[in-house]
Amino acid sequence: MQRIQLADGLSFSQFIQGYWRLLDWDLTPVQMVNFAKQHIELGITTVDHADIYGDYECEVAFGQALKLAPDLRSQIELVTKCDIKLVSQKHPSRQIGHYDTSAAHILASVDASLQNLQTDYIDVLLLHRPDPLMSADEVADTFAELKQAGKVRHFGVSNFTPMQFDLLQSRLTDKLVTNQVEFNPMNMQCSADGTFEHLQMHKVAPMIWSCLAGGRIFGEDSPQANRVRAVLTEIGEEVGATMDQVIYAWVLKMPCNPLPIIGSGNIKRIKMAVDASSIQLTNEQWFRVWVASNGHNVP
């Protein structure tokens, strides 16, 4: 599998294993270890977490596997996130979901993630959502403190606009290594609002969440989904691939070096996704999906 250099001393596998649905897979720690070994075997060494996934439980489950097989830790790049505060029975005083990029919250969140994941460092910490209350100076100081302490090696963001990215970057010595954003044939906003062009300009490879639009492409009965499904099916027949594979190939055709996150816990389906990297769509095939998504021709 192709590897993408994100910074000095940091490369990601082109495909990333997402763990936000980990609890749905109902794995014992031993099964979890086996699953991780299987995707590492496929070349997928980068894993995506967040403090809040599974109502704050996914990191814990993954940590049990890391404890059981400590040699896994050095074979993976571990990404996790902070700044969303969920309404949860674990935080009974909260009235409303909100964001928090204060030093106190980021530091506490990282400490909890390290404990949950049963590791002593995170490869990449992402701010999960842009926070209107973010003080870039405070975040920069906090990142420096975390790096100094050896708790986090690199930093990035998620769902940030170009301006939000530039603001935070303006206060940092190191480059933000990624911006994790949504992109799929049902939601092409990042290629319309400047996000992808900004990332290409700064040579920052985005991680892509929701490549399959949370399954909406396969099942939703809407004019857009119906059009998209029809053209993906056609293209699948043309190139001899499944609909999933066509979608991953379509995402990978973007020139900004996108890194698709796979959310499946089914190793066969993951292998099929990975095989999509060898499918070369033509520009015209890519634009047929664009037209189906927008419901009109290009200008």
Next chain:
Amino acid sequence: MQRIQLADGLSFSQFIQGYWRLLDWDLTPVQMVNFAKQHIELGITTVDHADIYGDYECEVAFGQALKLAPDLRSQIELVTKCDIKLVSQKHPSRQIGHYDTSAAHILASVDASLQNLQTDYIDVLLLHRPDPLMSADEVADTFAELKQAGKVRHFGVSNFTPMQFDLLQSRLTDKLVTNQVEFNPMNMQCSADGTFEHLQMHKVAPMIWSCLAGGRIFGEDSPQANRVRAVLTEIGEEVGATMDQVIYAWVLKMPCNPLPIIGSGNIKRIKMAVDASSIQLTNEQWFRVWVASNGHNVP
């Protein structure tokens, strides 16, 4: 009161006294002097004017006070604006309100402001509205001429987008010292469209107009106003503050160093606003207003 450094040799009080409703207060020049002394006593030394306020009469009324008590001038930072051309009986040939950032108009407007205000310098001159016809080179030359002549010491803008700000800044030697923008719980556009992030990035403190949404928060019967009023009332009870105070505390929580303009002529109400600076809202309280304003939870 906290003071905010805007440039070498220029600081503003955190709260700013707005004078656009001055004529409504129906003050004699002596009363006007007393009013100014009272807000200066509270620490509010920065005053906000525009050539057009009160149909071109507010500067005149304030100037009469400055003439009566000449020692006031050195105790205040005097902000005024130019570039809007109002339809007015004073300009009978105008058919339509429009903007004018030509050298001729800016120079004439400043001369009129100096005469009206009975002073020989303006601390900060703002372009009142972005003008599609603005030649940044011509404005830059005009600003340089006004500074050279000692008529204006610093320059800023109002209601400018990041791109408009960058364009003008690209031609200036000195930094624009502020961008005066609208921000309140009914209109959070500046925190959604990149304006505040851009200002934070460039360390430019915005002056905030219409913090109370022109009274709409208190009286308007709309779904948004009703939601916002309800949550502000709740938070007021939680922190022991009036609705005005909660709003000012909410504005001040933004990380871009906002400088709220108070439009009231009632010194008791002004004092209450100023006291809001000691109220520390939690992030969650801030987001409860955000949610009430938008009518949906954060993503």
Next chain:
Amino acid sequence: MQRIQLADGLSFSQFIQGYWRLLDWDLTPVQMVNFAKQHIELGITTVDHADIYGDYECEVAFGQALKLAPDLRSQIELVTKCDIKLVSQKHPSRQIGHYDTSAAHILASVDASLQNLQTDYIDVLLLHRPDPLMSADEVADTFAELKQAGKVRHFGVSNFTPMQFDLLQSRLTDKLVTNQVEFNPMNMQCSADGTFEHLQMHKVAPMIWSCLAGGRIFGEDSPQANRVRAVLTEIGEEVGATMDQVIYAWVLKMPCNPLPIIGSGNIKRIKMAVDASSIQLTNEQWFRVWVASNGHNVP
């Protein structure tokens, strides 16, 4: 006629002759030569083409004239474009119109344009539409190769947003010399979305297509067109000019050095357009068109 310096060794006439309707004019090659001589006589030396105009036939027709009168070539600045792939009987395998900014397509398109135009160099090559699949590095390498080979002397873009412009510029040694965009009293988007401010900031003069909104201003029965037509008629009476002329004068009043493209093949109408450069609209007249277009007063 005023000339605008776009780069070292490149200036354009303020008005540009557009050739996208060339086939409609039904000219023999001799008549075509005479037409070109006439607009050059008026000072219009810059001509605008694209590979796709007239279903890929306009360049051919113009090339026949250049062959007939080879001395024309050194008297003009020849602009053409690439990257749109039209559905056309000439390309029967295409299912859908799309864009292509690959090296292979740009190189092939330029070679075809040179052959069609019967010349050995293009003064300015534009990317016709922003392409979500554009690799800025690949385009930059391709531009360098074309310049090195002497096939294209300067490069620009068309219909690019500021971010798209910045992305491509970030990889180029030479400055992009123009961005050809739509602007007219029915479509003022470029003066509202930052495009013109960005171009003014970087001192890049835009070529303007569709100044007359494709005739919609003259004939369309819509509230906007009716308002715009009424105010243009009034202003025409005030300044003693035709509606076309008022529109060109209105476009030329923008401070970003716009270069209007004239699409007419009627030399009298072209001469009338050119004469518009001596009409000085007032700011208020300009804003009366703005208000008619938007249907509301300025804020």
